[in-house]
Amino acid sequence: MRRLKQLAALVLTGTLLLAMAGCSQTGSAQQPDTVTVAGSGEVLLEPDLAVINLGVESTGATPEAARSANATAVNATVDAVKALGVEEKDIQTSSMNLGESYTTTGYEMSTRLTVTVRSVDSIGQVLDAAIAAGTNELNNVRFGVSSGEEAYGQALDA
Numbered sequence: 001m002r003r004l005k006q007l008a009a010l011v012l013t014g015t016l017l018l019a020m021a022g023c024s025q026t027g028s029a030q031q032p033d034t035v036t037v038a039g040s041g042e043v044l045l046e047p048d049l050a051v052i053n054l055g056v057e058s059t060g061a062t063p064e065a066a067r068s069a070n071a072t073a074v075n076a077t078v079d080a081v082k083a084l085g086v087e088e089k090d091i092q093t094s095s096m097n098l099g100e101s102y103t104t105t106g107y108e109m110s111t112r113l114t115v116t117v118r119s120v121d122s123i124g125q126v127l128d129a130a131i132a133a134g135t136n137e138l139n140n141v142r143f144g145v146s147s148g149e150e151a152y153g154q155a156l157d158a
Helices: 002-023 063-083 120-133 148-157
Strands: 049-060 091-100 107-117 137-144
Touching: 049 063, 049 120, 063 091, 063 107, 063 120, 107 120, 107 137, 120 137
Parallel strands: none
Antiparallel strands: 049 107, 049 137, 091 107
């Protein structure tokens, strides 16, 4: 047993010596002179647009019935928000799903729309019109600015 302890101590000592030899520096490599600068800038902006994620979920006894009900509500939603001045380029379908319903007998179809409203003052009207037209899900309202690049430049100058 004593011999085993001596051997273990010898192996540990050898390992430590090798590790220390690997850490020693050979030569005097000089680091180049460096200057590190840190700063911050801030620009506060009022949001001038909102991105709204809406959804329409419909059910039907057949896949066609669920799709038809969904298309009717989605088309009515798109027409309603366009009537309030939202341009077609600012209305995008972000997802569509059709499948068997696990809670009722039949099928479910869901369509998600992403609507960019470029007049913050009309967000409430757009939401009311979409819901009245058949939207039955509101997933998110995110406020933003349309001049993000300009604001970034201002923050760099600050």
